[in-house]
Amino acid sequence: MRTKSNLTMTACSRRSVLKNLALSAGLTGVSLAAPGILRSARAEGPIKVGLISPLTGAWTVYGKAHSAGFELGVDEINAAGGVLGRKIEIVVGDSKTEPRIVVEQANRLIRQEQVDFLAGTFSSAERNAAGPVVTSANKVLLYPTFYEGQEQEYFPGVCNKNIFMFGPEPTQQVWPHMEYMTKNFGKKFFMIGSDYVWPRVTNKFTKEKLKEVGGEVVGELYIPFNTPQYDSALRQIRESKANIIFHTLTGSDTVNFRKQYVAAGMNKDFTLWTVDDEEVVTSGLGPDVSAGAYVSFDYFMTIKNPNNEAFLKRFRAKFGKDALMNTVGVAMYNAAHMAALAIKKAGKVTTDSLRENLKDLSFEMAPQGKVTMRGRDNQMVLPSYLMKVRQGWTGVGDMFEEVQHFDSVTPVDARCKSLPL
């Protein structure tokens, strides 16, 4: 019998059936058309690059110049019309200065954001963490920081055909100046560094060259991160009777150590040679603590180069006249431009074409002069400057005085199992 409830039920179910049919028809239609819509969107959309930078966490201070350099490069490329008619879009991932977050961010950028390639990570520990991710996903990573060189032992963080090194390694940053330092200050080295891969392997390479010039290592100390007191380290240095303190501490430990080193009056008795303390750290230290130290990198804000003057003008126009730039920021800037050049040369955006065209690519407008990415081992050929921190400096303009420089230092081949990469 057709009761009221029966009627309602039938009406409801008929309505719901019709609704469902319409919905599924719509969905089928959309899903059939979807690839077409998506594909056309991709083809006209921007080229996406994932930037992994330490924007928060212990090394926030380095993150600024790191990301600023890349942003400036991308801005310039986009202002000139982009690459292959497409703009470059930066998708930022904050590494929080932690290698495990780097893995998370790299995965997110690659799988969720679908970036075409990655740029950044800051420390060697972060890069080594990103290594397996970029290998399995087959994406290129542009790495800017001065680092310890490539040893097969640390694959896939190094010796990885997908990772390109835009910063100097010890045979470029340290070796060229070994003769000058040992000749002028003595042959006994005391090595003090933070306890992780970069200082350890850098020291290994430095020892090789030191032995060549007849020097010796009278002390080697590795300090865990966030160590506040250095009295035992300072005592060991005093007792070692070293001539040169070879310094690879980083983060807040470098400031802690250098302040206490100067407070104990030891800067009068030893020469400090640091391969970590660039403009940002030296500004933080202040003139009293930093004066007299020797610093070596491929780039300083005060190097005399027409490219550099123009670059700094554009940099300050965008980020303010007090903004700081350093070797890492410049490497990121070079990486952005060279990636764009490689893509233009290839005519398309794929990992393989990007990799092939970055190899042996030169960039004329780098702030430190023409630079070339050596294809054999993905290492950039760079100049090398040795600077001394001036007494009583007042700003980045007079912070460093040049001791010597080499326009181009060809690095020793990477120690990888099979070259070319």
Added chain:
Amino acid sequence: MNTALSVLVDSTLITFVFALAALGLAVVFGLMGVINMGHGAMLTLGAYFTWFATTAGIPFAPSVLLAAVGVGVIGLGLEHFVIRYFYDRPFETLLLTWGFFLITTEIIKIVFGTDLRTVENPLPGAVVFGTVVLPAYKSMVAFTSLLILVGLALLLFRTTLGIKIRALVQNAEAASLLGLNIGLTYKMVFVAGAFIAGLAGALISPMLSVDPYIGNIFLVRSFFVVIVGGIGQVLAGTLIGSFLIGGSETLFALFSGQVVAQTIVFALAIVVLRFRPAGILRTR
């Protein structure tokens, strides 16, 4: 022999520096049972306020005092609006003070920026006797720490206020029945703890990099100092705890690398707590 003397001197200086850093926590946690996870943040604030004042042209000593007062005021606010409702709930105070640390750190980054800051050493130079090196500033800080410890001892054991505070710690209910204004006394003790933490951060700032996490290096160590020294033993306990956590590291570093020395120190702390759970100097 000379090395032994130099090690002893280094060890002593460090012990007093650590004692100063831990004293604020010894007062707040040791006396009142408030698990102050924001202790590190108070140290950091002390350091930043000092940086701000010295960059504004104020000489060092007044800057330090201003910084300590500033942190004391912040401690007062924290106590009045938050902590005083939770004196008998340790887990809640743990969470609340950790929240305070997180919020404070982010506010510091916003207000003071994330660039590396530095406070100039007002007493550069060192006095050298053979192999014994006495950095002038560090010695001054150690001496100040000693003065504060002695001052606090005199306060607690020789004044009426001290009696009131000790009564409060022993038995708050009985003390209030006898007419003690426990709300006000709690406030004073907490603010004193915050003031001392700010002072410690300010005095330590010329020796370290001033960044948003500077205080946290001392947070865990301070807790160890207070627990190993004996909760409630604000003076002797803090000194003994500081020696074990700070000074002994200098001794161990003589024979081994830094990592091993730091590990041994914490392992030793665990061993001590295994056999003396209430700390080395137990409260009677």
